[in-house]
Amino acid sequence: MSNIAVIITDMFEDSEYSEPARAFKKAGHTVVHIGLKAGQTVKGKKQGTPVKIDKAVKEVSVKEFDALLIPGGYSPDKLRIDEDAVRFTREFVESGKPVFAICHAPQLLITADVIRGRTITGWKSVIQDIKNAGAAFIDSEVVVDGNLVSSRSPGDLPAFIQASLKKL
Numbered sequence: 001m002s003n004i005a006v007i008i009t010d011m012f013e014d015s016e017y018s019e020p021a022r023a024f025k026k027a028g029h030t031v032v033h034i035g036l037k038a039g040q041t042v043k044g045k046k047q048g049t050p051v052k053i054d055k056a057v058k059e060v061s062v063k064e065f066d067a068l069l070i071p072g073g074y075s076p077d078k079l080r081i082d083e084d085a086v087r088f089t090r091e092f093v094e095s096g097k098p099v100f101a102i103c104h105a106p107q108l109l110i111t112a113d114v115i116r117g118r119t120i121t122g123w124k125s126v127i128q129d130i131k132n133a134g135a136a137f138i139d140s141e142v143v144v145d146g147n148l149v150s151s152r153s154p155g156d157l158p159a160f161i162q163a164s165l166k167k168l
Contacts, residue, residue: 001028002066002168005092007085007108008051009035013073014044015154016102017051020069023161029168031069034060036082045073058084067168068092072103072123072153080111090114093148098167102151102160106130109148119143120150 004024008017021031035042035053042051070076070089079085090112093099101109106122106129109115116134121143130137141156142149142163149167151160 001030003030003032003064004067004069004168005032005034005060005065006051006069006071007034007057007079007089008042008053008071009075009078010042011045011074011078012042012049012051012071013075013103013154014047014049015157016073017044017069017071018049019157020071020100020102020161020164023165024069024168027165027168032065034088036079036085042075056084057082057088060088062088062091062095062097065092065097067098067100067164069100069164070102070105070108072105074104076104076106076108080108086112096147098147098149098164100149100160100164100167102156103153106133106135106150109133115148118148119145120148121152122150123152 038056093114110133119136142159
């Protein structure tokens with residue numbers, strides 16, 4: 001089964017983490033929480049879902065994982081200012097391994113400069129940012145472009161999870 005990295009920090013969208021993580025675990029995959037500081041507990045923005053960071057992003061390699069989940073909320077915006085988080089994300093997309101991005105997750109992909117020429121979707125407030133970064137935006141519940149699976153919002157979670165599990 002797959003070893004899935006979840007890059008996450010405070011103020012993530014609770015359901016965009018918890019529902020895919022639950023589905024991945026139920027399917028027999030392992031979920032590893034990657035953040036800014038190992039041992040730290042980060043919390044979701046609405047329900048305050050606690051997530052303990054297993055490993056610091058500066059200490060991990062793409063080689064350790066089979067896929068990457070980037071939940072939305074404010075987490076991607078906070079992560080995009082960290083050089084190691086940006087590097088890890090860039091290397092993951094460039095590796096060709098599956099990357100699952102929902103809602104505001106394109107913010108981290110934009111900073112990593114990995115969506116130019118790609119087709120993705122995301123939350124309505126980042127549509128122009130996606131286009132400015134050189135990607136084609138499609139307003140759809142799930143968009144699959146090579147190794148990149150993207151969705152717009154928590155309402156798209158069933159389609160997002162199904163497409164992500166299919167990639168695994």
